[in-house]
Amino acid sequence: MTAASKIDVTLATICAPSEDVVAREIEGDIVIVPLVAGIGDADDELFTLNDTGKAIWKQLDGERTLGDVAKVLAQEFEAPLAELQADVLGFAGEMTTRRILAARG
Amino acid sequence: MAPFVSHGGELHLSNLGQLSLLQGMTEKGASLRTTVRGFSMTPFIRDEDVVTIAPMSGRPPRVGEVVAFSHPDCGRLAIHRVVACTERGWVVRGDNCPEADGVVGIEHVHGRVVAVERGGRTVRVGLGMSGRVIAALNRGTVLGRWNMLRLLPRRAAGFALRHAQGLAAFRTVGRRVAPGFGIAVASEADREVVHRQHNPFMPYQRSAPDPHVTNWVAKVGPRIVGFVQLTNRPEEGSGWGGHWLFSLSVQPRYRGLGIGDALTQVVVDRSIADGAPDLRLAVFEDNFRAVGLYEKMGFERTTVAALEPGFLEEKAASGRRRIVMQKRLGRNG
Numbered sequence: 331m332t333a334a335s336k337i338d339v340t341l342a343t344i345c346a347p348s349e350d351v352v353a354r355e356i357e358g359d360i361v362i363v364p365l366v367a368g369i370g371d372a373d374d375e376l377f378t379l380n381d382t383g384k385a386i387w388k389q390l391d392g393e394r395t396l397g398d399v400a401k402v403l404a405q406e407f408e409a410p411l412a413e414l415q416a417d418v419l420g421f422a423g424e425m426t427t428r429r430i431l432a433a434r435g
Numbered sequence: 436m437a438p439f440v441s442h443g444g445e446l447h448l449s450n451l452g453q454l455s456l457l458q459g460m461t462e463k464g465a466s467l468r469t470t471v472r473g474f475s476m477t478p479f480i481r482d483e484d485v486v487t488i489a490p491m492s493g494r495p496p497r498v499g500e501v502v503a504f505s506h507p508d509c510g511r512l513a514i515h516r517v518v519a520c521t522e523r524g525w526v527v528r529g530d531n532c533p534e535a536d537g538v539v540g541i542e543h544v545h546g547r548v549v550a551v552e553r554g555g556r557t558v559r560v561g562l563g564m565s566g567r568v569i570a571a572l573n574r575g576t577v578l579g580r581w582n583m584l585r586l587l588p589r590r591a592a593g594f595a596l597r598h599a600q601g602l603a604a605f606r607t608v609g610r611r612v613a614p615g616f617g618i619a620v621a622s623e624a625d626r627e628v629v630h631r632q633h634n635p636f637m638p639y640q641r642s643a644p645d646p647h648v649t650n651w652v653a654k655v656g657p658r659i660v661g662f663v664q665l666t667n668r669p670e671e672g673s674g675w676g677g678h679w680l681f682s683l684s685v686q687p688r689y690r691g692l693g694i695g696d697a698l699t700q701v702v703v704d705r706s707i708a709d710g711a712p713d714l715r716l717a718v719f720e721d722n723f724r725a726v727g728l729y730e731k732m733g734f735e736r737t738t739v740a741a742l743e744p745g746f747l748e749e750k751a752a753s754g755r756r757r758i759v760m761q762k763r764l765g766r767n768g
Binding site: 370421 | 455456460470
């Protein structure tokens with residue numbers, strides 16, 4: 331997977347897993363395999379998320395804005411909202427750049 | 436490295452993990468390219484070949500195709516060849532397996548192998564028309580006999596080598612001219628390789644690190660040629676408490692080169708560093724080569740009363756008797 335140019339995301343952006351990836355929760359890990367020409371390469375192109383990434387990923391349903399996701403996580407983990415917003419924006423920026431997430435709004 | 440996502444190059448998916456990922460691919464109508472483990476399809480698909488598994492897309496498997504399926508007995512993912520079609524489903528069998536897996540229904544077939552790569556090159560033999568020929572041969576005993584003939588020269592060479600390894604001259608010369616080896620604490624990947632060397636038909640299961648167990652491997656270059664394990668469990672009356680050496684093994688072609696001595700010594704050194712009063716091991720009484728090695732390394736026969744009933748039961752069932760050997764590690768050891 332080639333890195334695309336940086337995509338700007340804001341708290342108003344809505345993100346969902348891209349149609350061009352297969353993501354499964356396997357033995358506690360979120361395993362993501364991008365599809366290139368209809369083929370997923372589990373040998374060379376397989377990604378996993380850290381704990382923060384996993385928590386954010388599970389909230390990205392294609393309906394909530396990133397701001398809403400940060401609020402949900404801030405409540406769930408009893409953490410400062412500003413900190414969660416920074417994490418969610420960082421995660422979404424990285425994942426949209428990698429084309430693992432699709433963004434709108 | 437990015438903070439939220441990491442490239443999974445070191446992630447080893449278990450068998451069920453691969454199955455889950457394959458099912459995810461199938462749901463999207465996508466193909467999965469992945470490394471296969473094991474020897475059940477040798478020689479047409481070998482250990483660590485990379486296969487591309489395409490979805491069935493609604494069409495039934497064909498005789499001769501290699502399919503990825505959930506094993507009818509255990510539900511694990513397997514990649515074997517369709518050798519026959521019956522009213523109840525498809526008969527699948529590994530090219531290198533003595534028996535068929537059984538009959539598999541379409542609901543358990545997740546895809547078919549459309550490409551095989553080995554060392555970066557595409558392998559064509561075993562798929563397409565040749566797959567149908569192999570399936571026809573594998574319905575009977577022809578392929579099994581062919582595999583026996585194919586391996587005959589290697590077995591003869593192995594027989595000769597085993598005899599040479601018992602000669603003092605071979606050991607003396609071998610230690611001078613053989614490539615050097617190194618010993619290191621085994622990583623998860625090392626343990627998986629060792630597991631596949633000893634249990635080629637059993638999938639490897641990852642397990643949580645055990646603080647009472649240390650494993651070492653001996654390597655010649657990147658190749659793992661030996662293994663040993665040290666356990667240091669607390670005494671609990673089972674007889675296996677304290678420091679024990681287990682599973683010493685050296686690949687046959689590397690025996691007689693001092694690798695077994697070195698692996699044993701690393702366990703001895705660690706046990707001394709731990710302050711253990713002694714180091715024990717269990718070995719079959721008729722394994723004269725191993726018993727000789729341990730005696731040379733200072734081990735002596737002993738008896739652990741708690742283990743004797745189990746050893747005698749084992750002998751009654753298998754005809755082989757295990758004994759315990761012990762090396763004193765104190766100042767007088």
